[in-house]
Amino acid sequence: MRRRLLPLGLIAFLLGAWQVAASTGAIANALSLEDFLVPSPAEIATSLWENRGLLAENAWVTLKEILLGILCALAVGVGMAVLMHRWRLLRDAAYPLIVASQTIPVVVIAPILVVWFGYGIGPKIFVVALFCFFPITVNVLDGLRSVDPEAVKMMRSLDASRWQRLRRVEAPAALPSLFTGVKIAVVISPIAAVFAEWVGADAGLGRLIQSDLANYQVARQFAAVVVLSAMALALIGLTALAERRVVTWR
């Protein structure tokens, strides 16, 4: 109970302080700004409600980018990890490349992707996948390698083929690591999606935030951030729930 109440209390206190500071104009005065540039939580809530259709529409686009991006990252990441686990040569060859892929500044590559593939959803999915596949690949590979070698010997002695060993021992043993990777991916994916939209998009929360910035629609901008955070939190919650349902032996 205390564990739940304390953070809620802190949030309420911060929101209250913000409300007072913003509605009395204290923040705006301190920063020498016009009042409308510093919206209060109440104004943000009003904007959230008034723009619910527009926000939902754009949130759906961003959610699609996030989910499809993570899905692609999962397919490529798990596939790569299994192949690298199976063939040592491939692991030695590809691992440095995979690490190197993380050093590519997305700030640089995202605009190029827009030039190549246009303003549609494709480049966004690619950027999200590029962000997410690294934690997934590395964690799954670690999980596969963490399998007890004695268990592998036992399986070999009980007539298991390589595929059966993967299916019955290595894959289940790697599941907790897979979820660790997915959780990291889920946390970073909204940032990746918003950034990809920032560079050039025709829809999405990132694009909405950007155009609101240009039009001084600060309250709606904050409302979009609230929606984005809520979406990310929901995804993290769903992942944790899925982990509890799947990894029942921990």
Added chain:
Amino acid sequence: MRQDTRMRLEIAGVSHSYGDLSTLDSLSLAGEANGVLGLVGPSGCGKSTLLELICGLQDPSAGAISIGGATATEARLARCALMPQRDLLLPWYSAIDNAALALRNQGMGRREARGAAAGLFGRFGLAGFEAARPDELSGGMRQRVAFLRTLIAGKPVLALDEPFAALDAITRAEMQAWLAAALRTAPRTVVLVTHDVEEALYLCDRVAVLSARPARIVAELAVPRPRAPERDAAVTDAEFVNAREAAMRALREGSR
């Protein structure tokens, strides 16, 4: 389970080393078909390695191991089932799915494999625990599921690596009596590795005492009354006590 496959095990001049570390030094041993061969030796002397060599999980650096006349790695792998030191029950499977693992690997469908394993659960004192998770089982039960998993593979040779080392003294004595009974009803060629001299002398037909690494044979003992139905009476018998003293002497000699 195939009951008709009686296979003799022969270890001829086997040496093994990992790099410069020599673990086995020209061992020659034989295990009679459907007999239990015991290997006793100090910790780290290479007993587990010898089991892996027998089971075809590795090849010896020199010498040959033949099972039912075949020496090829693949043949040994096909004819032996290894029960490793820790039970290694897979936590994501129920007790019955763990026991039926070999049948599933051999291509049997899940229902059929569970059915085959379920028939043995009662006989092995596991009735009612079919759906239990491994962590819900006691140490003795886990060991029985692990033994069942090994037995159900239907291999002519069972290689048991210190199967009861992790159990407390009372459970261990119970499990020894239980294994003796299980082997009376389903005889197999068994290689039993243990560091417990009493366990070896109670369960085995013959016991080889190995020296510290690199392992060589210090003594080979024939056991007076292997797997006697009354365990407590058997292990206090004068002949048994003498055999135990002889084995302990050989063990001390080999450890030096």
